[in-house]
Amino acid sequence: MTDPLEDENWRDRASCRDETIGPEIFYPDKDDHPTIRRAKLICRTCPVSTECLTAAHENGEPFGIWGGYTPEEREIIRVANKLPVRRPPDIFPHGTAAGYARHRRDKSTPCRSCVTAHTVDRREWKQRNATEKAADHAS
Numbered sequence: 001m002t003d004p005l006e007d008e009n010w011r012d013r014a015s016c017r018d019e020t021i022g023p024e025i026f027y028p029d030k031d032d033h034p035t036i037r038r039a040k041l042i043c044r045t046c047p048v049s050t051e052c053l054t055a056a057h058e059n060g061e062p063f064g065i066w067g068g069y070t071p072e073e074r075e076i077i078r079v080a081n082k083l084p085v086r087r088p089p090d091i092f093p094h095g096t097a098a099g100y101a102r103h104r105r106d107k108s109t110p111c112r113s114c115v116t117a118h119t120v121d122r123r124e125w126k127q128r129n130a131t132e133k134a135a136d137h138a139s
């Protein structure tokens with residue numbers, strides 16, 4: 001395994017880069033167990049899940065499923081492995097669907113670039129669903 005901080009390219013091999021998977025499922029509500037399960041299933045087949053988990057620990061990532069683990073599970077892993085507490089870098093992912101989700105969590109008003117990213121994301125998601133449904137009907 002390469003050091004994720006030195007080899008940022010691991011993200012290129014991530015299973016969640018698959019265009020048919022929306023980023024939203026990796027940021028489920030805490031009690032949305034079906035979505036959490038779906039995200040974990042994808043992570044389980046991901047070739048860079050170790051790098052992903054390490055990066056989440058290094059960055060003190062407080063939200064989302066990383067390496068197949070929820071924030072609560074990562075905290076258990078952190079304590080068990082005596083890893084230091086890290087603070088997330090204060091970079092707000094504006095202009096992304098994750099940024100929009102973070103606005104919602106922070107209860108801040110989403111900025112325009114985040115709203116745009118979210119809208120595009122939703123539209124693509126709906127189109128994918130519609131295409132899949134049409135394919136189901138056709139078969």
Ligand code: SF4
Binds near residue numbers: 046047048052065066
């Ligand atoms: S482990 Fe999961 S969240 Fe991390 S890169 Fe792989 S698929 Fe994405």
Ligand SMILES: [Zn+2]
Binds near residue numbers: 093094095100110114
């Ligand atoms: Zn924003």
